[in-house]
Structures are given as structure tokens and as C-alpha cells.
Amino acid sequence: DTGVSQDPRHKITKRGQNVTFRCDPISEHNRLYWYRQTLGQGPEFLTYFQNEAQLEKSRLLSDRFSAERPKGSFSTLEIQRTEQGDSAMYLCASGKEASYGYTFGSGTRLTVV
Amino acid sequence: DQQVKQNSPSLSVQEGRISILNCDYTNSMFDYFLWYKKYPAEGPTFLISISSIKDKNEDGRFTVFLNKSAKHLSLHIVPSQPGDSAVYFCAASGVNNQGGKLIFGQGTELSVKP
Numbered sequence: 001d002t003g004v005s006q007d008p009r010h011k012i013t014k015r016g017q018n019v020t021f022r023c024d025p026i027s028e029h030n031r032l033y034w035y036r037q038t039l040g041q042g043p044e045f046l047t048y049f050q051n052e053a054q055l056e057k058s059r060l061l062s063d064r065f066s067a068e069r070p071k072g073s074f075s076t077l078e079i080q081r082t083e084q085g086d087s088a089m090y091l092c093a094s095g096k097e098a099s100y101g102y103t104f105g106s107g108t109r110l111t112v113v
Numbered sequence: 114d115q116q117v118k119q120n121s122p123s124l125s126v127q128e129g130r131i132s133i134l135n136c137d138y139t140n141s142m143f144d145y146f147l148w149y150k151k152y153p154a155e156g157p158t159f160l161i162s163i164s165s166i167k168d169k170n171e172d173g174r175f176t177v178f179l180n181k182s183a184k185h186l187s188l189h190i191v192p193s194q195p196g197d198s199a200v201y202f203c204a205a206s207g208v209n210n211q212g213g214k215l216i217f218g219q220g221t222e223l224s225v226k227p
Contacts, residue, residue, distance in 0.1 A: 042202045042217030104156030
């Protein structure tokens with residue numbers, strides 16, 4: 001197992017465009033998390049899934065953001081009508097139910113110009 | 114509303130000495146705490162954790178101490194090594210939230226000098 005994989009590693013987009021990120025978790029992990037990290041800050045929780053069910057969403061996840069995990073395996077995070085304030089590192093993590101320690105991927109760095 | 118705070122953005126320590134990283138929290142409902150380490154261009158890596166029913170947990174060179182009355186935890190690294198140079202985040206989880214979201218501090222960048 002190669003760990004948590006995120007694609008792409010970097011994304012530069014123009015303001016107003018839509019972007020989609022993909023996360024492939026560790027195969028035996030049934031929970032998948034999305035976090036966002038900006039410079040000088042720790043990761044901020046966005047949402048998480050148990051299998052295909054989205055169990056919790058942060059207030060940070062505006063209606064421009066949507067996440068899916070259609071078959072309980074990989075997940076996608078889409079940002080519509082991107083804004084400069086969306087520029088950040090988007091981190092995906094996976095873990096097992098009832099286990100606190102996640103495994104993070106290397107992240108997707110989004111730059112909105 | 115920063116529920117988990119790491120007030121020292123950076124820390125510099127000589128190789129072989131002790132590194133002490135501090136973390137404060139405001140929510141008394143947090144019941145599990147974790148430390149993550151992050152190298153540049155990589156995601157955070159889980160390091161060590163502690164349940165609120167304990168006041169100390171040790172794993173090799175790493176020890177985490179929890180002072181619930183002060184809402185304070187600390188990570189001790191002894192002896193410090195140059196490879197420990199990284200950003201360290203503390204994180205907290207709430208009651209009945211096992212396996213759910215974590216609240217992270219802002220991070221402390223540790224530099225261990227040879």
C-alpha cells in the first residue's frame with residue numbers, strides 16, 4: 001500500500017474557474033477526511049466520510065465546495081467559482097473508525113490567480 | 114475562535130538537548146490529544162497521542178504530558194536530533210467524536226542544530 005494519494009499535487013487556476021481534486025485513501029480505511037491548510041496555520045477540518053456517507057461538514061465548507069465519495073473508496077473535492085481566498089493546501093487523510101490517528105496525503109496546493 | 118493554541122511559532126534547540134513544545138486548549142470537552150509532525154512538501158505524520166484519562170504517554174524519545182486542570186499539553190523530545198527538525202502540530206478531539214474531526218493548533222517549527 002502506498003499510503004494516501006492526492007492528485008494533482010499543484011493546481012493553478014484563474015479566479016472563477018472550477019477545480020476538482022482527487023484523493024485515494026489507504027484501502028482498508030473506511031474513513032476519509034478533507035482539511036485545508038493556509039500559511040502559518042494548522043489544518044482546518046472541512047468534512048469527512050465513513051464509507052460513502054458524509055458524516056460531518058464544517059461551516060468553512062460553503063456552497064461552492066462539494067465533496068463526494070461515491071463508492072466508499074476514492075473521494076473528490078470540487079470548488080466552484082474559485083476565489084483568491086481559496087488558495088491553500090488541501091489535505092486528504094484516511095483512517096479507521098474508532099481510531100484517532102489519521103494518515104495524511106501530501107496535499108494539493110491550490111493557487112487562484 | 115482558536116480552541117487549540119500553540120503560542121510559539123518557532124523553537125531552536127541544540128542537538129542532544131531536550132525540545133519542549135507546548136500547546137494550550139480552551140475546550141474542556143476535548144478528551145483525546147495528538148501530536149503530528151510535518152516536513153516540507155509532505156502531509157502531517159502522526160507522532161504520539163494521549164487520552165484525557167492519562168497524564169503522560171511515552172514512546173521512545175517522545176513523551177507527551179497532559180495537565181487537564183491547566184488545559185495544557187507538552188511534547189518532550191529527548192535527545193533532539195537534526196532529523197526532528199519539522200513543524201509540530203498538536204490536535205484535539207472532542208467527546209464522542211472518536212475517529213472524527215480533529216482541531217489543530219497553528220504549529221511550532223522546531224529547528225535542531227548539529
